[in-house]
Amino acid sequence: MSLWYMTQMLKAMFSTTTPTKTVPQITLRKRLQPKVAAISTSSNMTSRSRPTSARPSFSKRSSLDQSSYQSNDNLEYECKAAYLVVFDSMEENIETREQLIQVLQQAGRNPTKKCLRQYWTNDTDSISFSEFVDICRKVKPTTEDELLQAFKKIDINGDGYIDNSELKKVLTTRGDRMTTQEIQEIIDEVDENKDGKLDYKEFSKMMLNTQEQCKKLAVEYMEKKTKKKQVTRTSNNNTEEDHGDKAKKENREPVRKGKDQEKDVGKASDKQTGSKKEVEKKEGKATELSEDDDSDEDDSDDIVFGSCHTNHVSNKKDKFGSQSSLKSGPAPSLTRTSPKVKERSKSPVAGKDLKLPKPKRLKDWNLTHSKGCFYFDDDKIISHQYEMRILNDTSVWITVEPITIRPGNDLVSTQEEKRSPVDTMLFILRSDDTLVSFTEQRDVKGKYAIRCDLEKGVYKLIPFTTGCRFKPRMSEPTSETKLVKKSDDSYVLTKAFKEALTDIFEMCDLDGNGYLNRSEFNYFNLRTSGEEVTDKEWEVVESTMDLKNGEITRQGFVKLNQMEAEDNEGDTEELWVTLMSMGFNKTLKLDEACPFVMDIYSETCVAKLKVIDLEVGGKALDDAVIDVTKGKGEVAKVRNMRDLFLHTYMDDFRACMVLENKSHHNVKLSIDSSKSENCTPNTDRLELTITVPSRSSMIAQHLMPTKETKAWLVRTQENVIK
Template sequence: MSRRSSRSSTMDQGEFILECKAAYLSMFDSIKEKIESQDSLLEALQQTGRNPSVKVLKKYWTNDTDELSFDDFVDICRKEPVTTSDDLMKAFRKIDINGDGYISLEELHKILTSKGEKKSKSEVKTMIDEVDENRDGRLDYKEFCKMVMSTTEESKKMQRKMMERKEKKKKQEIERREKEANKENKDDDDDDEIDEECVTARSGSARSERPKPSPRKSMSETTTSQAKDVSPLRTSFKEKTEDISGSRTSLQSKDDVLLTSRRSSRSQTKDSSRSKKEKDREGLCSSRLSNSPDKLMGSNSTLQNVPDVIGSNVSLTSASGLMAKNLRQNGEGSPPIPAQRKSLLHTASSSDPDDLPRPSPRVKKDKSRQSSVSRSHKLDEPKNLREWTHTKSKGSFFMEDGSLICHQYDFNLPDDSKIWITMQPQKASRGMDSNPVDTSVFILRDRPDEDGNLLVAFTEHRDGRGKYGVSCDLSAGKYYIMPYTTGCRFKSRKSESEKEAKLVSQDKGGKYVITKAFRKVLEDIFDYSDLDGNGFMSRKEFNLFNIRTSGEEVADEEWQVVEDRIDLEDGEITKAGFLQLNELEAEDSEGDTEDLWTTLVSMGYNKQLIMDQACPFQLDVYTEDCDDAELDVVRVDSYPTYPGDLSFDDIISKSFIKHGEISRVKGMKDLCMYTYKNDGWASLVLDNKSHTRVRVELDCSRSENVISNHDSLQRTLRVDPGSTLIAYHLMPEDEDRDWQVKCTETIR
């Protein structure tokens, strides 16, 4: 497609081009980049508020089209209209099921529950309240249009901010590169300088902004029908608890309020002025500020579900989907939202340059990177460990739509102390191999040190039973303990069994009761959810369980229902009481197992009642010089974003780079590959310090006795400029044999 020579004389062409540019840069780093597929063209057009049909797309992306330029994109935007009033009216009539000229709470909730990300009634009510001018609890056509168009305008503002920030960063990067080039000209030994740069430029180089992972899909898509908005307990006590639905808020990562940088090696001042009550409030309640897409960009964002209902020609809310993407790129992306169900209610922390790996010799072009790894394991725990103070907690990894979710912890250390942390998987009731899932721990500061580092230490050594451990000295202060697994042995299931286990049966009196097999699984779930291992489920533990399985916290009224229906012991739920709650749920739903299955799926079970999408673990923390350290579970979620717009992958990539072997990729001056190895696995990390996106094909198929976190040992990766990327995790397939990593790379 060629660029049209004449331009339309419509109103403010400069503003039109600027909007197109902002939308384009929400997907690409530069307008010089090309659109390389029809899907990319569709996504780019959706960034502008357009939602073309397949027929329209084929008009611009023919069988002979290989790529489209930015100018081509502008021409298409000029030809294709954005959302019109007719489109909005069609959508309004589609949602207005009873045809009374208004969209009620029930009608909007039904649409938003049947497609895409699930919403509770309280969240939908909040959406309506924001634009409901006459306060009648429903939307007329004018209010509906206001809700949609306000999202579009906010999206355009966000795109413009993104574009300005990218251009500013690009200018700063050019200036930085010019300064580095001047320094290089003064150095006669260019090769040595290049290799040294691969090691040292990491901390001084400003990383280009990269899009953050999209919020995960609602887990209720894995169930056989849409989730309902009333819990089994509230089915029987609806009048008692109905009024609380609007007051519930979702969890937010406490990391959104992290403070500014300081070096952790300096002693951190102990905050003795805070009362225990305040600390408890921080541990239990501070994450309640919402980090959902609705709170970050306005609840109108949920309307991205509507086009699926009314047809591809209507561009109502592609802007809202764009806005969510923009927020993720700005480091404000929301954590995954759990499925909606009926509620039951190494070692080294030093940043000394001497600790950094030295550049390895250049590899000849006809040889691959090779790393031999011994099968021996070592885990040297302190000899006087029995004298140390011991704190422990259980937790679990969950796999959902390819995303890793896990229990995450705050660790408060009142006094300077040496610590010893271990982590290992619990008994394997899953359908996995006999080798243990790797369960490591990363210790992070609550704020960066003066060098911008968040990572303190992580577990690298393990014993033969799969327990990983790390020992280090910590100053008094607050830390985050983040569990991690590579995904080599813990992956998304490939398929679901067609045969479904029986959960509920009827006794001779016609009463619905849970089956023996289901009862055994519920007992296991209780044990995994009893995080402190005291044999009871506290309200906080039950709350975390409920958030995981229903996406909602347990309100006071709902907890009162629990207290009324089952016997508690010292205010905590017994195992018998937990089983009784599930029996009451089966009875209240008259044998309908939809919500019971949602609970099981949320907790990692398949249709055969085998736990294959969850991995329980045991976390133990020992302190030598501090008797009142606090280990507190704060969330069950995906990893949050950290200060400096760092993702958790950014942090662990940096740690693998620091402790790995460096080698420059053939034919690329500014592309390095690092190979990190420990007792359990090896990781390959690509570090691109160039100004261009690089395509690299990695071939690890000649490695010996390995499995990886990907289905294939050959894959092509796209590494954005100024970014790092974990290309592979690899570990032995057979723990009793030696294993070797061999990798060759080709620039595409």
């Protein structure tokens, strides 16, 4: 987490514009710099509006504010350096919104989402380098005054210092929040005298200085790359000249006959062979020089480039490695090469004071409540998914946590498992599946939360669990609980079965009002039979059962299953299908379902929520997890691979690894986490063999502490197979 990131959130909190999700971008490998990324802000960009109905024209200079142009070539030179960090040449176009974000950040800018939508609309196909320069002329980097104004908002007594506790409070409760641990890491770096205060004037100067250093390093990288090409070109030219001179010399030899001719032919052959060896020798030196430039020994001065908004590599348009660059061999490394074995450790979760920073006056906010559930379906995890409609721009506070339907009869069966709850997170997406935010904070009991500012609009809410603790049962119980017994001439449900049906009713009562409406009953039917409730079937329900306000009561739901038992004359096969579909085993223990509850507090309006599906998260959820891992995690180049990267995101509760293959070929590799300590994976084993398709990213593995009362250590090693 960077100091730059913190500054962006401060500006977003106290800005009149919509806060942006900002992205740490360039990390220097020095004492302080690993925590400092390229600093940029968005205030200037949001101050000018542009219609979003069509892509803005960059062909005419008059379409931009003339006063925004710089009078020298320095800007274009810096833009060129930033561009060549992302692309192989300036001839390549920016072809995705994510690439535009990345190059703008390399140039020291950090545009808001609102501004990005002005420059990258639905009609935009690509942006050229010259158009990119025009954008940079319009979008100004952060000034010291802007930073100071942001800090002054929380400088209560105006003495030029901010109390660390107040800073933590603001950054964990407002805007695009940070975790307490992330803030503490930053404070530890800058609070050298440990007086509990931050001199934000010096801090601002340091951050702006870091921005200039990052620009300078980008320029140095470009110049180094250019110099390397010139050395290679000169070497090749010298080789050709040397070869040509020797050929001319041979052609000037007189032609002889007989034995003399044969001798001279032999000599000529020897000369030519010598010439070839000399060529090979010189070519070898050129290659050696190129490889030396790329060696790991030079890695200490490398720059790490990353972006929180960089999506997984598209198979369609992204150009993170052109054909020409692949043919020409390895390029200078922009990312550290991963060590043979990587270790990351965390202290016990249970020993930490983990509390969620609730907004003030939360009781005055509008509350929308819903339950949901994770199930297994063909070894895949499915869950309820939601649509949330926000009628006005507002701040929201969303929590999600696993719940116990009936104590002693669910996944939480032991005291140790109570201390290590199932992870139930939530991702907020726009209607086009772009990531907005996710529940990153968690308390010690397992409740996840997110506070963010949302614009008016429609959003998707997709619950997520890693699968590290919510797993399919390993084997079926040897015994079976009776569901039906015969009493006189009729069949009645057993007490154990009635209790299980009551549990199912509670799981299906998503709005928690004590009744099942048609929509809730429909999702129950979809889960147990795969079919929706037709109008005729609902009419049967209405005619045979006592409803309250058109909704099914608990007694009515149990009666419905009683009727099914009587119709089947005591045969329980279909009843077991219902129970197994809802996550119960043969002893009627709920071990393959994880109910959860979600509370949405909105400050200025009521959030309209409805269930839209019961299915796997699919590509949208995978993309969101990949975006978060690549944006917030560490990136390392897989050893001996030019275009294969391992992204690792690890917080106090979980770790996620994402593989990114930028090459034009599939890559098969193994990831071995078997030497990890106190870790449970989402997979069956800690040793995996994975094939990563060309120009794509994929989730490799999730890990969580097996016991949260103990420290946990993630130790991984990857090995390319082919």
